[in-house]
Amino acid sequence: MSMENAVPERVIEDRLKRILDLASREGLEYVLLAQPENVQYATGFDVVGNPPKTAYALVAESLEGPILMVPPLEYKEAVDTVSPLVKVVSFKLGEKPLKALLRLLVEYQVRGCVGLDLCTREMADGLRAKLEVREVKDLNDGLLKLREVKDSYEVECIRQATRVVEAGLQRAYEVLREGVREVDVAAEVERALRIEGAEGMAFDTIVASGPRSAYPHAKPTKRVIKRGEVVVVDLGVRVHGYCSDMTRTFIVGENREASQVIAAVKGAQEAALKVMRDGVKASTPDAEARRALKEKALDEYFIHSLGHGVGLSVHEGPALSSSSNDVLREGNVVTVEPGVYIPGKFGVRLEDVVLINKGGWSRISRLEGL
């Protein structure tokens, strides 16, 4: 079976080191992962997607490598595709996931202080009842923070996903014209995304025309697009598990008011980007984008936050919003997506993806002129 998509061994080794460093700082002997993104991060197995697979990972200094536990139906794919560093074990057929997991933990004599990324009462009680576990610690926030800083393999995956999304937006530009329906645009765009290498959609494709473009999350309908209308196209795909997420706003024919709003949103994006670099509070670019839109009396129509981190999850930290307590760090990959939504008329959103570095940022999305 082909190993071409396996995550390189050095990448898995680096990640394990990062997880074990976190565990050591928290005084933990074992880390038990149940969130799909974390399991994929630690093992390289293709867990994320819609829906994610059921899978657990156990990581500890005392183990030779991570243990990946999956139901029987995923076992062979896991064995054939993960790095030799990862040991794959299986539930019994028909066994409930929590029961299988506890069986694994008993077998590996897990004890002492254990960190979990999904700290339900059921899980915590199960650990304490069956094992000599002294303490159970919620490690979810720590792991989220860790995943916010991308390694170069991750950046390359997001870059590839972004190339695919750009091809989809290019296709939207080609097929958008008076008389086509939103669903026709979605059909052509998604076809292009697949052929360009999408392994799945990161989220439901948005194609929203005319007054529907003022709904930020509108799904494609049979609505026929008319001359002079605005169309918001927001696309996301996964490549090697990693997401990208971009938006462009098109005008079919001419619309002077919409052109002015597009220019204003572009200005807001530039204002936000100007202040983005390692060490800056993630609320600052959001405030800058709002300030720029206020100058055009459009700030009341910017009804969502400026952006979010992108990785194995399409929406992760840091949060670029007014209420965010995050700080931008070198290695963050984030969207910058100001929008203006005028009810009953039209909406405009422009979304790009950038990589934060010490002095500023570099583009991951590079689609210009659209």
Place this chain on the structure above:
Amino acid sequence: MSMENAVPERVIEDRLKRILDLASREGLEYVLLAQPENVQYATGFDVVGNPPKTAYALVAESLEGPILMVPPLEYKEAVDTVSPLVKVVSFKLGEKPLKALLRLLVEYQVRGCVGLDLCTREMADGLRAKLEVREVKDLNDGLLKLREVKDSYEVECIRQATRVVEAGLQRAYEVLREGVREVDVAAEVERALRIEGAEGMAFDTIVASGPRSAYPHAKPTKRVIKRGEVVVVDLGVRVHGYCSDMTRTFIVGENREASQVIAAVKGAQEAALKVMRDGVKASTPDAEARRALKEKALDEYFIHSLGHGVGLSVHEGPALSSSSNDVLREGNVVTVEPGVYIPGKFGVRLEDVVLINKGGWSRISRLEGL
């Protein structure tokens, strides 16, 4: 704005009555919903999808109708599309969801016994700290059970979604031939699904050829399909929020061994269907399918459960598995999907959707000859 997709008022009224009956049996004065499927069920707002929208619903006998709470970016779409029975309110811009929710509950003087479908410690503590709440009860299982029995509107939505999936499988049959890649098949099929009326995919499309068909959850790759190979195509879409989910296994050219396995899997499906009706334990058809495969010495390769309920969630109750404690009930809509996966060789899965009734079941999927 068009209301053509709004859930009919009588349907919303019926559902509210069912939720309030459940609340009354549990001694609850208020029901607070946070699971996307439950919020959509109670309000008719399009919440489910990938990812689902953030939204809450509050239901109580003492209220005129359900309260739907959404972030600012969803507010206008919600107001324009839900039934007049539903009152829509919004978070403040930048307000954290839990904070917004507690503000709503204080405003509506929620007190006494409250049922929740997402009973995190944070939520329960928040309720007790801010409100005169005497008791917090986890209502998740009760609501899942309630949603397992479909009303006629729901059955019609699933039926429409199934027609769309069938058109996609028909398209797969047309394009499958020697030399095409898995991704090409996925691209053509998903294009057809969109044009036929899919508002989104219920899960990542599966197109798995040759030895990859032995992975039940394989994603489409650039692998070129060869003559004599098996191809498993598993598709799901949403229509009006409701999912369908069907699988067919194709042979490109001829493959005698695979043909025999397909016949055996078909026999297992028939054996399972023979015992399905209201009142039967949901583990019984799973056992029947295994028994039929055992007669062909193929049972060791049936490495997953027989099926699952389908509705606003693509995987919901009842569970048709060996460890299931569920009982089939009139109004359940379930998949019946035996499979045989021979590592390194090929896999076969056949999945149909049926509606359980008193005396047996009726077909929802009706694609024959594929």
